[in-house]
Amino acid sequence: MDTQNLSAPPRTPSAVAADPARSRRHTGGLIHENTRHTERFTVIGNHLTQHKELSLLAIGLGCHLQSLPTGAPADIKSLASRFKEGTTRIAAALRELEAHGYLRRERVRTATGRIVTRTTSCNQPGHRREAANTDCPAPTPRPTASGRAPQRRPRKALPAVPQPTQAAATALHQQATDLLTALRRHDPRLLLSATDTAHLAPGVIAWLEREVTPATVRHALTTDLPDAPLRRPAALLAHRLTAQLPPPPPYRAPAAAPPPVRHPLRTCDTCDRAFRAPETETHCRDCRTAAAATP
Known part of the structure; x- marks a missing residue:
């Protein structure tokens, strides 16, 4: 993936770049100002960068994966920590790349018995990589009335599930x-x-x-x-x-507050007035107040 091409001849300058006068007359469209790379570059095909069905996020993520060295983490969590798009959008972009043959994800068992996901980035879907002797999966086209083979559509999304609070x-x-x-x-x-x-x-x-x-x-x-x-x-x-989602649990009313305590009637030891109070009280409120005010 991180292929260096130090012997490639420099690109022939465009007619616009070779003719400054023509460049000044150019009023619209893209103009390239190219400098030849001599280190840290990756060769990526236009079939990916100009793909007509992949989203821009999937194209960018595909280019990023092709630039990574072998053994670099390429799971959703690692990619989400590197980019700001979030796990949902990154997962959707990976599914696009997988559906169009630029990515292959396999669940394999290691020598220790652990199940891991092995991700393979394919720079040319359908072509054999001789060094690894493996095939990058290619889309499986269906013939159409016009005789053209359309690209494979992305994998159908999973059905929605109930959402909690x-x-x-x-x-x-x-x-x-x-x-x-x-x-x-x-x-x-x-x-x-x-x-x-x-x-x-x-x-x-x-x-x-x-x-x-x-x-x-x-x-x-x-x-x-x-x-x-x-x-x-x-x-x-x-x-x-x-x-099969079960219904919510039955409503449970909050426990009612206990009723207030109603003390029995008793007679004041001083004025014989009837009043309600605990058994420890022997005088009514007025008598208690008068006794407290007496020096």
């Missing part, structure tokens, strides 16, 4: 993520990517804030799964989280 989303985020990550222990087909987990987590939180236990959520997501291979397990889980 902001307070619950903050307090229960880790619990929901752990629940989704552990689903593969119940069925290996439910191995989810980091992007799919982030999409489904709010739906799980919406269940948990309705006083549903994690075991109940897990049972709803893993019971009666089809026997056939799951082509998009995240889409199935998103559907279940929405279709």
Whole structure:
């Protein structure tokens, strides 16, 4: 990816650059002022930089990935810490690149048994890289009436999931993520990517804030799964989280305040007046006030 081409001849100057007078007469359009690179440069094809279907964010991210050295972190979290677009937009751009063959992401198991995501950046989709003896995936075009092969469309977005309150989303985020990550222990087909987990987590939180236990959520997501291979397990889980969402818990009225204490009637030892007071009081209020005022 970080290919240096020190022996490439310099670009032939354009007619505008070779003729200063013509440059002064130029009134519109782009003019290039090019200086030949001799270090720290990457060769990137115009098929990527001028792609007609990729978004500008996907094109820029594709160029950035091709410029990174082998072994550089290329996951969503690392890219979001480098750029300000955020995890949602970066994840969408990665899906675009993946759909058009510029990116390949695979879940592989290391020698220690850990599952990691291996990201491969392809500078020419469909061409073999001889050094690694691997193929960059190319889009699978369908023939059209005109005989042209259109580009493969981006992967269809996952169905929406229920959204929790902001307070619950903050307090229960880790619990929901752990629940989704552990689903593969119940069925290996439910191995989810980091992007799919982030999409489904709010739906799980919406269940948990309705006083549903994690075991109940897990049972709803893993019971009666089809026997056939799951082509998009995240889409199935998103559907279940929405279709089987339980109602909110019943309203619980706050506990009523206890009634005020009503003391029994008793007779003042001084004036024989009836008054209500605890058993410890033997004089009415007037007598207590008069006794306190007497020197």
